Amino acid sequence: xxxxxxxxxxxxxxxxxxxxxxxxxxxxxxxxxxxxxxxxxxxxxxxxxxxxxxxxxxxxxxxxxxxxxxxxxxxxxxxxxxxxxxxxxxxxxxxxxxxxxxxxxxxxxxxxxxxxxxxxxxxxxxxxxxxxxxxxxxxxxxxxxxxxxxxxxxxxxxxxxxxxxxxxxxxxxxxxxxxxxxxxxxxxxxxxxxxxxxxxxxxxxxxxxxxxxxxxxxxxxxxxxxxxxxxxxxxxxxxxxxxxxxxxxxxxxxxxxxxxxxxxxxxxxxxxxxxxxxxxxxxxxxxxxxxxxxxxxxxxxxxxxxxxxxxxxxxxxxxxxxxxxxxxxxxxxxxxxxxxxxxxxxxxxxxxxxxxxxxxxxxxxxxxxxxxxxxxxxxxxxxxxxxxxxxxxxxxxxxxxxxxxxxxxxxxxxxxxxxxxxxxxxxxx
Numbered sequence: 430x431x432x433x434x435x436x437x438x439x440x441x442x443x444x445x446x447x448x449x450x451x452x453x454x455x456x457x458x459x460x461x462x463x464x465x466x467x468x469x470x471x472x473x474x475x476x477x478x479x480x481x482x483x484x485x486x487x488x489x490x491x492x493x494x495x496x497x498x499x500x501x502x503x504x505x506x507x508x509x510x511x512x513x514x515x516x517x518x519x520x521x522x523x524x525x526x527x528x529x530x531x532x533x534x535x536x537x538x539x540x541x542x543x544x545x546x547x548x549x550x551x552x553x554x555x556x557x558x559x560x561x562x563x564x565x566x567x568x569x570x571x572x573x574x575x576x577x578x579x580x581x582x583x584x585x586x587x588x589x590x591x592x593x594x595x596x597x598x599x600x601x602x603x604x605x606x607x608x609x610x611x612x613x614x615x616x617x618x619x620x621x622x623x624x625x626x627x628x629x630x631x632x633x634x635x636x637x638x639x640x641x642x643x644x645x646x647x648x649x650x651x652x653x654x655x656x657x658x659x660x661x662x663x664x665x666x667x668x669x670x671x672x673x674x675x676x677x678x679x680x681x682x683x684x685x686x687x688x689x690x691x692x693x694x695x696x697x698x699x700x701x702x703x704x705x706x707x708x709x710x711x712x713x714x715x716x717x718x719x720x721x722x723x724x725x726x727x728x729x730x731x732x733x734x735x736x737x738x739x740x741x742x743x744x745x746x747x748x749x750x751x752x753x754x755x756x757x758x759x760x761x762x763x764x765x766x767x768x769x770x771x772x773x774x775x776x777x778x779x780x781x782x783x784x785x786x787x788x789x790x791x792x793x794x795x796x797x798x799x800x801x802x803x804x805x806x807x808x809x810x811x812x813x814x815x816x817x818x819x820x821x822x823x824x825x826x827x828x829x830x831x832x833x834x835x836x837x838x839x840x841x842x843x844x845x846x847x848x849x850x851x852x853x854x855x856x857x858x
Contacts, residue, residue, distance in 0.1 A: 503551035525551025539564035540593035564593020578603035580613040581765035620645035628710035631838035647853035654678030664696030679753040687845035694854035702778035704810040714763030776852040
């Protein structure tokens with residue numbers, strides 16, 4: 430804050446009238462209240478007055494006589510008569526905060542200005558506004574804006590100017606917490622950033638932290654239309670499922686077997702299938718969140734209308750009962766992952782063991798979960814080998830009810846040649 434001296438002529442007269450309240454003597458320099466505050470005295474400086482006394486000590490009549498005199502900023506000092514002159518026996522004690530009549534003026538955080546006066550008791554009076562605060566922010570401060578950038582997960586930093594106004598921002602400065610190289614088109618092939626940090630993983634009613642570095646994950650599940658682009662380019666093979674319909678371009682593809690899902694991710698920007706932990710964090714959010722659903726702990730028909738919800742429309746557990754990616758039923762996670770649950774099973778890249786899900790304690794689960802990772806469990810992706818692969822979540826919303834619900838921590842295993850699983854791809858910086 431910038432502060433400047435203000436000398437008010439009337440304070441000279443005021444000081445002349447009030448100076449006697451402290452004996453007329455002052456001691457020491459004007460008091461600065463801190464920062465850039467400048468104090469303007471309305472009287473002769475205390476230091477100059479005391480220096481004059483020291484230069485010419487006042488005569489005294491009786492050797493050894495004592496007296497108490499006013500000094501400094503409404504303080505007191507003890508003197509003794511020695512060799513015909515008064516000699517100080519103590520420092521100037523009990524001084525106040527300021528010199529009588531002093532004026533202090535300072536700038537306020539929102540580009541206003543205020544002033545205060547030192548009273549006859551050497552204490553500052555309350556502040557009085559000279560210029561009202563008119564700014565919207567404190568000069569030099571910054572704020573993070575996540576509501577103005579064009580893509581999910583991006584933000585920009587605004588700076589408050591010297592005139593206490595937010596400086597104009599440039600959308601070109603939008604970035605994210607993962608290195609700012611994710612795919613962003615506001616299309617169904619977008620990626621979202623999941624910043625580095627722990628995720629709380631649920632197992633048998635308990636939660637434990639697992640550390641992940643930052644990564645990008647598909648905002649939407651891979652669609653039939655995007656998979657067919659891979660087929661046309663020669664990067665993927667057609668699913669053999671009799672239920673596969675290449676004309677349902679806006680629906681998540683659930684007919685690809687595990688190897689076909691992996692092939693698509695490789696073709697689509699040299700990515701790979703999501704791991705179980707990566708999917709869990711993208712759906713749940715960062716530690717210490719332990720929510721059962723992307724929106725919270727309690728189930729909500731407003732967020733995910735399942736078969737016995739009043740708003741449910743459609744078949745009950747017929748094949749398939751999925752929603753297209755452009756549906757109005759958008760279960761959006763903490764990080765912006767769309768269709769986070771209610772979509773059915775989803776492939777992950779992790780191998781699966783029986784102990785992978787059936788261990789008696791979370792510690793046993795972790796030991797079996799990833800035998801390749803040293804203690805600390807950074808970016809674990811499951812056991813080193815196995816016959817089956819894991820999947821996450823469970824039935825789509827057309828096969829669920831409010832009495833039989835699948836949470837973020839629902840998991841299972843399946844043969845890698847079984848169809849019926851959606852999937853997403855991941856890339857790391």
